[in-house]
Amino acid sequence: MFNLVKGTHDVILDEAQKYTYIENVLQNTAQLFGYKEFRTPIIETSELFLRSVGDSSDIVRKEMYTFEDKGGRSITLRPEITAGIVRSMVNAKLFAMQDYPVKGYYTGPCFRYERPQQGRYRQFNQFGIECIGITSPHRDAEVISMGFDSLVFLGFENVTLKINTLGDDESRENYKKALRDYFGSHIENMCNDCKERYQLNVLRILDCKDPDDQEIVKNAPKISDFLSENAKQSFETIKKDLDFLNIPYEVDESLVRGLDYYSGVVFEFHYTSSKGKNYGAIGAGGHYGKLVSEIGGPEVEGCGYAMGIERLASVMSDDNLFEDLTDTTDIYVMPLGERATAASLGIANYLRVSGYNCEVCLEGKGMSQMFKKAERRNALYAIIVGDNELDNDEFVIKNLASQEQFKVSSDDLLKKLDELLNFEGRKHFECCDGDCDCDGDCDCAESEENKGCCCSHKE
Amino acid sequence: MFNLVKGTHDVILDEAQKYTYIENVLQNTAQLFGYKEFRTPIIETSELFLRSVGDSSDIVRKEMYTFEDKGGRSITLRPEITAGIVRSMVNAKLFAMQDYPVKGYYTGPCFRYERPQQGRYRQFNQFGIECIGITSPHRDAEVISMGFDSLVFLGFENVTLKINTLGDDESRENYKKALRDYFGSHIENMCNDCKERYQLNVLRILDCKDPDDQEIVKNAPKISDFLSENAKQSFETIKKDLDFLNIPYEVDESLVRGLDYYSGVVFEFHYTSSKGKNYGAIGAGGHYGKLVSEIGGPEVEGCGYAMGIERLASVMSDDNLFEDLTDTTDIYVMPLGERATAASLGIANYLRVSGYNCEVCLEGKGMSQMFKKAERRNALYAIIVGDNELDNDEFVIKNLASQEQFKVSSDDLLKKLDELLNFEGRKHFECCDGDCDCDGDCDCAESEENKGCCCSHKE
Numbered sequence: 001m002f003n004l005v006k007g008t009h010d011v012i013l014d015e016a017q018k019y020t021y022i023e024n025v026l027q028n029t030a031q032l033f034g035y036k037e038f039r040t041p042i043i044e045t046s047e048l049f050l051r052s053v054g055d056s057s058d059i060v061r062k063e064m065y066t067f068e069d070k071g072g073r074s075i076t077l078r079p080e081i082t083a084g085i086v087r088s089m090v091n092a093k094l095f096a097m098q099d100y101p102v103k104g105y106y107t108g109p110c111f112r113y114e115r116p117q118q119g120r121y122r123q124f125n126q127f128g129i130e131c132i133g134i135t136s137p138h139r140d141a142e143v144i145s146m147g148f149d150s151l152v153f154l155g156f157e158n159v160t161l162k163i164n165t166l167g168d169d170e171s172r173e174n175y176k177k178a179l180r181d182y183f184g185s186h187i188e189n190m191c192n193d194c195k196e197r198y199q200l201n202v203l204r205i206l207d208c209k210d211p212d213d214q215e216i217v218k219n220a221p222k223i224s225d226f227l228s229e230n231a232k233q234s235f236e237t238i239k240k241d242l243d244f245l246n247i248p249y250e251v252d253e254s255l256v257r258g259l260d261y262y263s264g265v266v267f268e269f270h271y272t273s274s275k276g277k278n279y280g281a282i283g284a285g286g287h288y289g290k291l292v293s294e295i296g297g298p299e300v301e302g303c304g305y306a307m308g309i310e311r312l313a314s315v316m317s318d319d320n321l322f323e324d325l326t327d328t329t330d331i332y333v334m335p336l337g338e339r340a341t342a343a344s345l346g347i348a349n350y351l352r353v354s355g356y357n358c359e360v361c362l363e364g365k366g367m368s369q370m371f372k373k374a375e376r377r378n379a380l381y382a383i384i385v386g387d388n389e390l391d392n393d394e395f396v397i398k399n400l401a402s403q404e405q406f407k408v409s410s411d412d413l414l415k416k417l418d419e420l421l422n423f424e425g426r427k428h429f430e431c432c433d434g435d436c437d438c439d440g441d442c443d444c445a446e447s448e449e450n451k452g453c454c455c456s457h458k459e
Numbered sequence: 460m461f462n463l464v465k466g467t468h469d470v471i472l473d474e475a476q477k478y479t480y481i482e483n484v485l486q487n488t489a490q491l492f493g494y495k496e497f498r499t500p501i502i503e504t505s506e507l508f509l510r511s512v513g514d515s516s517d518i519v520r521k522e523m524y525t526f527e528d529k530g531g532r533s534i535t536l537r538p539e540i541t542a543g544i545v546r547s548m549v550n551a552k553l554f555a556m557q558d559y560p561v562k563g564y565y566t567g568p569c570f571r572y573e574r575p576q577q578g579r580y581r582q583f584n585q586f587g588i589e590c591i592g593i594t595s596p597h598r599d600a601e602v603i604s605m606g607f608d609s610l611v612f613l614g615f616e617n618v619t620l621k622i623n624t625l626g627d628d629e630s631r632e633n634y635k636k637a638l639r640d641y642f643g644s645h646i647e648n649m650c651n652d653c654k655e656r657y658q659l660n661v662l663r664i665l666d667c668k669d670p671d672d673q674e675i676v677k678n679a680p681k682i683s684d685f686l687s688e689n690a691k692q693s694f695e696t697i698k699k700d701l702d703f704l705n706i707p708y709e710v711d712e713s714l715v716r717g718l719d720y721y722s723g724v725v726f727e728f729h730y731t732s733s734k735g736k737n738y739g740a741i742g743a744g745g746h747y748g749k750l751v752s753e754i755g756g757p758e759v760e761g762c763g764y765a766m767g768i769e770r771l772a773s774v775m776s777d778d779n780l781f782e783d784l785t786d787t788t789d790i791y792v793m794p795l796g797e798r799a800t801a802a803s804l805g806i807a808n809y810l811r812v813s814g815y816n817c818e819v820c821l822e823g824k825g826m827s828q829m830f831k832k833a834e835r836r837n838a839l840y841a842i843i844v845g846d847n848e849l850d851n852d853e854f855v856i857k858n859l860a861s862q863e864q865f866k867v868s869s870d871d872l873l874k875k876l877d878e879l880l881n882f883e884g885r886k887h888f889e890c891c892d893g894d895c896d897c898d899g900d901c902d903c904a905e906s907e908e909n910k911g912c913c914c915s916h917k918e
Contacts, residue, residue, distance in 0.1 A: 001755035002507045002546050005534055008500035010547040012563070016496035032811040034788060034818045034836065037475035041467035041582050042501060042568055043524075043536075048461045065502075067526030070572050075464055077502075077536075087461050088469040099835050100822075104471070109501055113529050123500050138804055138821035145808055244805055296460035329493060345597055346703055349604055352491040359493045362597035363559075376558050377493065 007114070007122025017325045018313045019125065022154065023107050026127045026307065029150040030105040033142070035129055038104040040084035042111075046074040051294050052083035054260025056200035063112040077111035082261075082304060083295065085130050090297040100133030100300070107309075119314050128285075128306035132292060135301075137234040140265050140287055141241030143303045147269060147283055148247050154312065155321040156271055156282070161247060163238070163267040164255035166203075167223060167231040169289065172263060175226040176202050186216045206256050222253050231264070238265055263289040264301070273319045282315055283307035330421055332374035332400075333360040334367070336386040344385050347395075354414055356421070374400060381420060383413075466573070466581030476784045477772045478584065481613065482566050485586045485766065488609040489564040492601070494588055497563040499543035501570075505533040510753050511542035513719025515659035522571040536570035541720075541763055542754065544589050549756040559592030559759070566768075578773050587744075587765035591751060594760075596693040599724050599746055600700030602762045606728060606742055607706050613771065614780040615730055615741070620706060622697070622726040623714035625662075626682060626690040628748065631722060634685040635661050645675045665715050681712050690723070697724055722748040723760070732778045741774055742766035789880055791833035791859075792819040793826070795845040803844050806854075813873055815880070833859060840879060842872075 004010065011019055027037070046066050053059050065077040078084055085104055089095060094102050107127045114120060131143050144161065151159045166172055179202045183190070187198050190205070190213050197204040206217055227235070242249050249267075257266045264287030271279045285305025293299050316322055331351055335344035341362055348360035359377055361370050374382055384396040384405075395413060397420070398405040408416045463469065470478055486496070505525050512518050524536040537543055544563055548554060553561050566586045573579060590602050603620065610618050625631055638661045642649070646657050649664070649672050656663040665676055686694070701708050708726075716725045723746030730738045744764025752758050775781055790810055794803035800821055807819035818836055820829050833841055843855040843864075854872060856879070857864035867875045 001549060002504060002510075004546075004550070005500060005502050005504055005528075005532065006530065008502060010500070010551065011498040012547055012551060013495050013497075016498050019498065020496060029811075032814070032816050034816065036472050036786070037479060038472075039470040039475050039478065041464060041469070043464050043467060043570070043582060045461060045464055051461075065526075065528065069464075069524065071465065073464065087463075088471055090460060091463070092469065092471060099832065111502070123502060136800075136822045138800060142804055142807075142819070142821065145804070149808065149812060241801060241804055244801060245808060327495070341595075341597060342700060342703060345601055345604070345700055348601075349608065349704060352488075353608060355491070357491050357493065360601070362595045362601060364595070373558065 005122075007116040009121055009123075014325065015313070017327070018317065018322060019309050021322070021325060022309055022312050022316070023127060025153050026150050027105060027107065029146060029153055030129055033103070033146050035103040035105040035131075038085050038088055038106050039108070040078075040081065040088045040106070042078055042109060043075050044078055044084055044087070046076040048083050048087060048295070049076055049079060052086070052261060052291055053080060054201075056197075056204070057260055059112060063114055065111045065113055079112045080110055080306070081106050081108060081126055081128055082130060082291070082306070085128075086132070086292055086295045086297065086302070089130075089132065090292070090295055095133065095292070095297050095300060100135070101139060101302075102132045103129070105129045119310065121310060125309035126306045127309060128304060130302055130304040132302035133300045134287070134303055137237040137265075138241055140234075140303045141238045141245070143285070143305065144238070144242065144265075144267055145245050145247055147267075147285065147305045147307075150307070151269055151271075151283065154316065155323075157274065158272060159282075160270040160272065161242070161249040161267060162252040162255055162270060163242075163249050163265060164252055165223065165227065165231060165235040165265050166256065166263050166286075167227045168263060171223070171227045171231045172203075175221065175223050178221040178226060179203065179205070182220050183216075190216060201260065203256050206254050217254070224253060235265060257284065257286055261288045261291040261294070262286040265303070267305070271315060275319075277319070279315045279319075282311055327378060328357075329359050329374070329377040329379040330356040330381065331358045331417070332370070332377065332379035332382045333358065334370040334374070334382050334384045335361060336367070336384070338364065339387060340385045340390060343390055347383065347385065351414075351417070354417075356417065371400075381417070464581075466575040468580055468582075473784065474772070476786070477776065477781060478768050480781070480784060481768055481771050481775070482586060484612050485609050486564060486566065488605060488612055489588055492562070492605045494562040494564040494590075497544050497547055497565050498567070499537075499540065499547045499565070501537055501568065502534045503537055503543055503546070505535040507542050507546060507754070508535055508538060511545070511720060511750055512539060513660075515663070516719055518571060522573055524570045524572060538571050539569055539765070540565045540567060540585055540587055541589060541750070541765070544587075545591070545751055545754045545756065545761070548589075548591065549751070549754055554592065554751070554756050554759060559594070560598060560761075561591045562588070564588045578769065580769060584768035585765045586768060587763060589761055589763040591761035592759045593746070593762055596696040596724075597700060599693075599762045600697045600704070602744070602764065603697070603701065603724075603726055604704050604706060606726075606744065606764045606766075609766070610728055610730075610742065613775065614782075616733065617731060618741075619729040619731065620701070620708040620726060621711040621714055621729060622701075622708050622724060623711055624682065624686065624690060624694040624724050625715065625722050625745075626686045627722060630682070630685050630687045630690045631662075634680065634682050637680040637685060638662065638664070641679050642675075649675065660719065662715050665713050676713070683712060694724060716743065716745055720747045720750040720753070721745040724762070726764070730774060734778075736778070738774045738778075741770055786837060787816075788818050788833070788836040788838040789815040789840065790817045790876070791829070791836065791838035791841045792817065793829040793833070793841050793843045794820060795826070795843070797823065798846060799844045799849060802849055806842065806844065810873075810876070813876075815876065830859075840876070 049060055059079045064079055067075060069075050085106055089102055109123050110126050111123050113122055183198055183205055187195055191210045194205050194208050194213055255266055266286030268281040268284040271282050283305055287303040289301050292302060333344045333348045335341040344360050348358045351358045379400055382398040382400055389395055393410045394407050396405055397408055508519055518538045523538055526534060528534050544565055548561055568582050569585050570582050572581055590598060642657055642664055646654055650669045653664050653667050653672055714725055725745030727740040727743040730741050742764055746762040748760050751761060792803045792807045794800040803819050807817045810817045838859055841857040841859055848854055852869045853866050855864055856867055
């Protein structure tokens with residue numbers, strides 16, 4: 001047996017359905033907001049992340065999967081996707097088109113060499129969005145509201161939005177200076193990580209989880225005292241928009257986020273279940289000022305967020321937020337004998353082409369075994385095919401829940417199934433889409449030309 | 460500016476839409492055949508591929524992205540996905556459940572360090588399926604027919620299926636012996652690759668593209684003369700099923716496929732356009748005997764195929780097989796002034812929550828600029844919001860194609876849009892799904908409880 005690489009996991013069957021469901025909801029929401037899909041490579045030059053994520057971040061310092069390829073290039077498995085998305089926008093010259101904001105969403109795997117622990121993986125999936133070319137704080141509010149709406153669509157109630165502002169460059173530089181002054185007299189007594197943070201990026205000290213350090217952090221200067229008039233104004237506009245949109249939030253001045261590129265508003269979505277269980281952050285993001293120009297683009301600002309699919313799936317499972325995702329099989333075809341087996345392969349394929357999810361037993365099993373197999377696959381109906389039925393051009397259909405069964409001629413099979421399985425909302429693959437010439441006058445589905453068509457056929 | 464890693468590419472905007480379209484069709488087809496989604500990690504232990512893909516293959520010998528992680532483990536970016544899928548099935552003990560065949564599909568990136576060339580990438584996307592626990596050749600025929608149907612659903616006409624059989628173990632050993640005897644007297648005059656293939660896996664010589672070598676290959680012994688009775692019988696059944704399913708095929712005895720794990724039937728789907736352009740193989744697969752047991756599972760056989768998304772997208776683009784994938788924006792909200800801008804953020808979000816794809820200008824642009832922006836986003840309708848409209852609780856809706864415009868009260872907005880935009884087939888996010896208590900008796904959508912509901916509301 002071969003083991004998984006440490007910190008990775010398989011996502012299969014039901015679990016895969018959950019991931020796909022979550023991704024679909026997040027993607028559909030992004031599309032409603034006019035975002036387009038971006039897929040960028042998993043491998044990028046290491047330099048991209050040094051510059052964007054920042055060499056003072058834990059990610060770059062400790063967690064990257066970096067290696068040399070056969071050509072001697074330093075390559076990194078992306079630890080996050082924002083840098084790649086911005087790079088792709090710059091390389092494709094999307095900012096030259098001036099159709100701002102440029103809006104993209106992404107879904108895919110990221111890699112961080114962290115200590116594996118419950119729910120934390122070294123390969124994990126992120127969904128995220130980037131909105132770039134922002135000149136109005138209303139746009140930040142829109143981004144935040146989209147994140148909030150996505151979570152509502154997923155079924156989360158009582159999401160708490162925590163927000164803070166890191167101010168503009170001027171505010172932040174003044175604030176950092178004040179923090180260095182303040183922590184300067186305490187740093188000797190703080191943890192080693194904080195000592196490093198003091199040198200690399202003093203803002204990070206505010207993130208420290210050490211209880212003794214937290215006591216010291218408590219009395220540190222607050223960003224709100226250092227905001228420029230402009231930064232203050234932007235933050236006020238965002239809060240007013242959130243009020244107007246009925247999105248509840250808490251201002252949390254300790255919120256700084258772990259990436260170097262943020263400035264302006266930063267935010268996290270926290271979730272506490274109706275039973276009172278606090279799951280912490282389930283999504284986060286912020287405004288960035290210099291990221292795009294660092295990556296070679298123009299001096300434009302952006303805002304984005306990311307959500308971890310693993311995290312969402314685990315919280316939603318734990319709190320029973322998934323709708324019923326049980327897969328059913330529409331039809332299980334049960335042949336009796338070799339002649340019927342070959343014929344059933346054709347029948348099953350015909351049903352599939354007609355839009356029915358279908359299984360067929362091709363291994364010459366007996367009836368009772370086939371019924372067991374049909375049950376395991378949650379089949380709704382069985383079609384039983386024997387030599388008799390083939391000779392008479394008819395089938396036996398059995399409702400596997402009620403056990404009721406009846407005969408149907410092969411000509412009427414599809415019509416009968418459409419009725420039984422309530423074909424509404426689906427479409428036969430060969431449907432003419434209302435594009436045939438019959439004007440509803442003929443029994444279109446039956447004609448050779450429109451065999452399998454369902455749009456007239458459903459009348 | 461940061462470059463892409465050599466051999467990788469961004470898939471963005473229209474191109475991403477094409478990929479998603481292709482993947483959806485392939486996944487939907489697999490689901491109709493009862494296949495479930497499997498997502499396995501991109502990084503696997505290097506050993507897995509040495510054992511499964513095989514150390515005589517070009518992939519393992521020359522093309523793998525292999526590196527050591529910080530823990531000193533030898534890790535490989537998967538060069539193909541079959542090995543990972545089988546590993547995941549073994550690790551999850553799916554074969555112990557005996558509900559054969561176990562059926563999975565996958566979609567995702569693979570990595571091979573090949574010479575980059577037109578349409579060939581070092582990171583590329585594959586869709587594929589694995590059907591494992593096969594005891595009847597009908598099942599192989601079903602797998603092949605699913606691949607064929609997928610291509611038909613994508614819009615390919617005149618796909619040519621090339622098939623061959625590599626026989627069972629006994630047939631193949633006898634055949635290899637005959638090939639070694641035959642090539643033994645020619646190998647000195649053949650290319651260096653063939654000399655290596657002679658040592659590692661003599662079957663591979665049949666794949667050689669060197670014109671001089673091909674002359675020698677032409678007269679080599681044929682597998683058909685070495686098939687055991689059993690292998691012959693299986694191949695006959697598969698061909699008979701394909702005839703019955705009306706799937707045209709050509710037997711091509713030079714077809715051996717580049718992976719070590721194949722035995723039994725192997726196949727490729729080739730495409731020649733209606734204009735006569737031959738695009739070569741657009742999908743391929745085969746039956747495998749020992750792969751599952753090599754990876755630690757039971758002695759069961761499988762069959763699968765893979766298709767390259769890059770390849771399909773490029774052929775379909777070149778041959779104009781894509782339906783119109785143009786994205787439209789349902790509504791562009793145009794605020795006049797700061798008060799209207801804040802309000803429009805709310806209006807846009809309300810429309811999005813109601814299922815409309817919507818853009819809103821939040822940057823205080825003038826009318827003519829907003830119309831230009833709406834045009835760039837292919838917007839169908841504009842909603843114009845000024846102070847007047849806000850005071851009177853009404854909106855101006857403008858059809859951007861016909862330029863026709865009219866006023867609508869805010870109460871009637873959604874109803875009007877549902878009518879204009881033909882909301883059929885979509886669903887408002889807050890729809891009760893027919894699950895409310897009104898029995899169709901009240902104007903459900905208007906009640907506070909069912910605000911935004913569309914199922915009664917559509918009557």
